[in-house]
Amino acid sequence: MSDARTIHAVSHTHWDREWYFSTLDTQLFALKAFSELIEALENNPRFVFHLDGQSSIFDDFIRLRPEMADRARVLVAQKRLLIGPWYTQPDLFNISTESLFRNLRIGIHHARQAGYCMQVLYLPDTFGSHAQLPQIARAFGLPAILLRRGYDPNVMGPTELNWEALNGDCVTTVITPFGYSLAHPERGGRWRNFSRHHLDEETFPLIARMKTLTASEDLLCPIGGDQVSCDADFDRLIEEINHHSDDRWEVSSYERFFATLDGKTLPHWRGEFRIPRLARVHKSIGSSRYDIKKANFDTEEILTHLAEPMLAIARLNGIAHGDALLEQAWRWLLESHAHDSMGGCNSDETNRDILHRCRQAQQIGEAIYSLHARQILANLAPEQNYRFLLSNGTSSPTVTARQQTLITPEASFSVLDETGKPLQVVLRQQRKIQHPRHVLLTPDGEVETEQQAWYYENVVDILNAPVPPLGLALFFVAPAPAPQPLLANAPEATAIENANYRLSLHRNTLRLEDKIQGRVLEPLLHLHDVSEDGDLYDFSPLPGDEGLIFSAFQRVAILSHPAHQEMHLRATLNLPEGLNDDRRTRSENTRSVAVELIVTLEDDVIRFAMSVDNQVREHRLQLRFNSGNVITAVNADVPFGSIARENQSISSAAGFAEMPVDTEPFMHQLSAHPDFHFFARGLKEYEYHGQELRVTLFRGTGNLGKDDLLYRPGRASGQRMATPEGNLIGKLYFEFALCLAPLTPAQLAIHQQHYSFSPVLWQWQQDRRCLHRLDNFDLHIPQQEMARLKILDALPEGFIVSGVDVLYGQTLVRLYNPSAEELPIPAPWRPYLCNAMGEPEEKTRLRAYDHLTLKVQ
Numbered sequence: 001m002s003d004a005r006t007i008h009a010v011s012h013t014h015w016d017r018e019w020y021f022s023t024l025d026t027q028l029f030a031l032k033a034f035s036e037l038i039e040a041l042e043n044n045p046r047f048v049f050h051l052d053g054q055s056s057i058f059d060d061f062i063r064l065r066p067e068m069a070d071r072a073r074v075l076v077a078q079k080r081l082l083i084g085p086w087y088t089q090p091d092l093f094n095i096s097t098e099s100l101f102r103n104l105r106i107g108i109h110h111a112r113q114a115g116y117c118m119q120v121l122y123l124p125d126t127f128g129s130h131a132q133l134p135q136i137a138r139a140f141g142l143p144a145i146l147l148r149r150g151y152d153p154n155v156m157g158p159t160e161l162n163w164e165a166l167n168g169d170c171v172t173t174v175i176t177p178f179g180y181s182l183a184h185p186e187r188g189g190r191w192r193n194f195s196r197h198h199l200d201e202e203t204f205p206l207i208a209r210m211k212t213l214t215a216s217e218d219l220l221c222p223i224g225g226d227q228v229s230c231d232a233d234f235d236r237l238i239e240e241i242n243h244h245s246d247d248r249w250e251v252s253s254y255e256r257f258f259a260t261l262d263g264k265t266l267p268h269w270r271g272e273f274r275i276p277r278l279a280r281v282h283k284s285i286g287s288s289r290y291d292i293k294k295a296n297f298d299t300e301e302i303l304t305h306l307a308e309p310m311l312a313i314a315r316l317n318g319i320a321h322g323d324a325l326l327e328q329a330w331r332w333l334l335e336s337h338a339h340d341s342m343g344g345c346n347s348d349e350t351n352r353d354i355l356h357r358c359r360q361a362q363q364i365g366e367a368i369y370s371l372h373a374r375q376i377l378a379n380l381a382p383e384q385n386y387r388f389l390l391s392n393g394t395s396s397p398t399v400t401a402r403q404q405t406l407i408t409p410e411a412s413f414s415v416l417d418e419t420g421k422p423l424q425v426v427l428r429q430q431r432k433i434q435h436p437r438h439v440l441l442t443p444d445g446e447v448e449t450e451q452q453a454w455y456y457e458n459v460v461d462i463l464n465a466p467v468p469p470l471g472l473a474l475f476f477v478a479p480a481p482a483p484q485p486l487l488a489n490a491p492e493a494t495a496i497e498n499a500n501y502r503l504s505l506h507r508n509t510l511r512l513e514d515k516i517q518g519r520v521l522e523p524l525l526h527l528h529d530v531s532e533d534g535d536l537y538d539f540s541p542l543p544g545d546e547g548l549i550f551s552a553f554q555r556v557a558i559l560s561h562p563a564h565q566e567m568h569l570r571a572t573l574n575l576p577e578g579l580n581d582d583r584r585t586r587s588e589n590t591r592s593v594a595v596e597l598i599v600t601l602e603d604d605v606i607r608f609a610m611s612v613d614n615q616v617r618e619h620r621l622q623l624r625f626n627s628g629n630v631i632t633a634v635n636a637d638v639p640f641g642s643i644a645r646e647n648q649s650i651s652s653a654a655g656f657a658e659m660p661v662d663t664e665p666f667m668h669q670l671s672a673h674p675d676f677h678f679f680a681r682g683l684k685e686y687e688y689h690g691q692e693l694r695v696t697l698f699r700g701t702g703n704l705g706k707d708d709l710l711y712r713p714g715r716a717s718g719q720r721m722a723t724p725e726g727n728l729i730g731k732l733y734f735e736f737a738l739c740l741a742p743l744t745p746a747q748l749a750i751h752q753q754h755y756s757f758s759p760v761l762w763q764w765q766q767d768r769r770c771l772h773r774l775d776n777f778d779l780h781i782p783q784q785e786m787a788r789l790k791i792l793d794a795l796p797e798g799f800i801v802s803g804v805d806v807l808y809g810q811t812l813v814r815l816y817n818p819s820a821e822e823l824p825i826p827a828p829w830r831p832y833l834c835n836a837m838g839e840p841e842e843k844t845r846l847r848a849y850d851h852l853t854l855k856v857q
Contacts, residue, residue: 053122077115084111150273288344305393
């Protein structure tokens with residue numbers, strides 16, 4: 001019986017900006033490849049080419065070849081050179097929600113400027129997809145999603161389905177289960193070989209197998225590969241295939257293929273794409289190259305919660321600058337979010353480029369914040385010196401500024417809010433400093449005058465300062481009759497304690513007394529170290545290696561203050577220096593790895609700051625927390641909500657492209673129980689077993705790709721290339737926290753944001769120049785009223801801040817509902833509702849796990 005189908009052949013390239021090569025390498029190749037592409041498209045009106053669902057590579061090309069820009073834009077406008085909607089092809093699990101939104105916002109904007117944006121959310125090679133991608137697609141009006149990895153036909157059904165997000169948004173989704181090189185079988189499309197032999201051996205059998213996964217009359221056949229040039233005679237290739245195939249092959253596009261699904265009833269899927277049945281998803285890539293994970297987290301926080309809200313407030317007061325530079329910061333960061341980049345499966349040279357771009361983006365964010373804070377503060381209470389402001393880019397009604405520099409005229413001081421109420425201040429350090437010499441330029445040369453005057457430089461924590469969500473608040477330094485108490489060593493103390501917890505060392509292990517729930521967790525924390533025989537794609541231990549457990553700490557000091565206590569601990573881990581060459585055992589030679597841990601109690605949150613002086617190779621180090629009860633599932637955050645994941649207990653890779661290990665990703669927060677929550681600043685990977693919540697600190701490996709792993713038999717996933725810097729030798733810093741209180745979803749989100757946000761104290765004073773970036777630049781600041789110090793007048797209960805998008809002259813505020821209960825949208829907001837591009841939209845209620853965007857005038 002004939003089973004002839006229509007095969008939609010799509011010509012494309014999958015363009016990794018960087019990988020085992022650098023961005024500059026690919027840009028050099030692109031000069032040749034895309035110049036040839038434009039000529040081929042101009043010479044063949046039937047030819048259509050997909051530029052990998054990205055705008056960035058198009059932008060790079062026309063920047064380097066401006067003389068071809070107009071010709072390229074004509075082809076984009078004709079829908080024959082298809083770009084967007086992404087700016088770069090992103091990793092979905094190791095970046096934040098707002099980063100995904102900026103990626104599409106910038107990608108769509110640039111594609112539209114070039115002439116047209118493809119209407120398919122295209123992710124051909126990203127290592128799995130989280131459950132909220134349909135909601136993000138709908139936010140930008142995109143009607144279709146195209147994926148490859150994470151699909152299991154035994155679980156999800158046919159390759160064409162209706163994918164539903166947690167909030168109920170549904171998007172038509174298609175999976176290309178056997179990749180994007182179906183007619184370029186050898187080497188993933190890098191070698192042109194369209195012989196009848198290869199068609200019979202690989203392409204036609206793959207098409208036949210695709211038919212077993214769907215009853216659709218139309219099948220999608222991407223023909224391309226990684227960094228490949230175009231096939232100028234693509235239509236003739238398809239004609240030739242038609243001579244040998246029982247199916248009907250035609251030159252097509254992704255949009256044309258999705259049009260064949262219009263009006264059809266498709267099966268339903270709700271959840272993630274993370275099963276490595278037909279393709280590897282690299283489930284443990286979240287712990288590769290921790291250095292870039294942390295750098296990216298820090299950059300996202302600076303841009304999203306510091307720079308953008310400040311720029312939005314400045315815009316409301318008519319003094320905004322730097323919009324174009326902010327877009328450049330995001331573009332640098334988004335270039336680092338590609339799946340081979342932020343995933344960490346890259347060369348050492350590429351990894352250094354990523355770190356550099358993150359730092360450049362951070363500098364722009366810090367400068368934008370500093371410039372506008374200075375202009376705003378100049379017009380707030382200008383008659384008072386020693387005033388400062390704090391901003392709040394979160395949903396929390398307070399912020400805690402940690403280890404900030406505060407200049408005071410006297411040693412004894414207090415800090416007051418605008419109502420005159422004193423704030424809790426923890427004085428960490430104080431230095432008396434003489435004013436610098438005064439220099440007068442005279443006809444006889446410079447004359448220096450020493451000033452017999454002094455000021456005080458203080459390092460302070462300001463606890464729970466009242467700053468409205470998405471707003472600024474003003475504070476003042478005032479004289480005090482008595483000195484601030486100094487955070488000092490308490491040699492007699494054996495524990496730290498507040499109203500919620502008591503933490504001590506008992507038999508050299510951490511003992512936590514939870515006063516909220518009336519329980520004792522002892523030991524609270526272990527460190528687990530195990531061999532790493534994997535590569536930068538996948539963790540894989542040596543067979544039979546159970547690893548080494550460390551739980552003993554030595555108390556170094558307890559620092560005490562009436563409002564603050566912290567315990568300083570250290571441990572020494574004696575670890576094998578690496579793997580033996582036989583890949584069967586760890587070395588008998590050991591090295592000492594020093595661990596320093598600072599534990600702080602802040603209300604119902606226990607903060608940890610850890611440093612690890614890593615001196616060994618090829619190992620993985622995990623935190624293992626005792627949660628007090630058996631864990632049956634962990635709730636991990638995803639955009640606008642959370643997803644519960646249970647262990648699968650699969651102990652073999654048989655039938656899978658890789659072992660489907662119970663290693664999972666998270667963005668910022670985990671809940672092992674309703675009263676056991678974990679927050680992190682840059683950590684991305686967790687497991688659980690029994691009562692233990694296990695969070696990976698890092699893993700080190702000196703190989704980009706490696707054959708024959710225990711957890712991934714067979715070929716290497718990437719190039720077999722040495723990456724010695726992937727071992728992360730040297731000092732590494734980690735920040736994480738616990739909260740053992742029962743919290744609602746909104747309370748949990750606020751706790752996480754309060755923990756993660758690091759406000760910057762911007763002070764007006766005359767004593768120390770260059771205290772802040774840009775404060776010593778000669779800047780004309782007009783006197784004017786600062787009428788708006790909040791972006792929103794109020795934030796109703798249950799609404800959580802996601803971010804403030806200030807690109808392209810608009811101010812878009814994104815809020816979400818993290819709970820399973822609907823929320824009414826305040827009536828005054830409804831005229832300002834819009835989608836993620838700022839285009840008007842209407843709704844009256846915010847569904848469970850839904851979000852909204854407001855265009856602020």
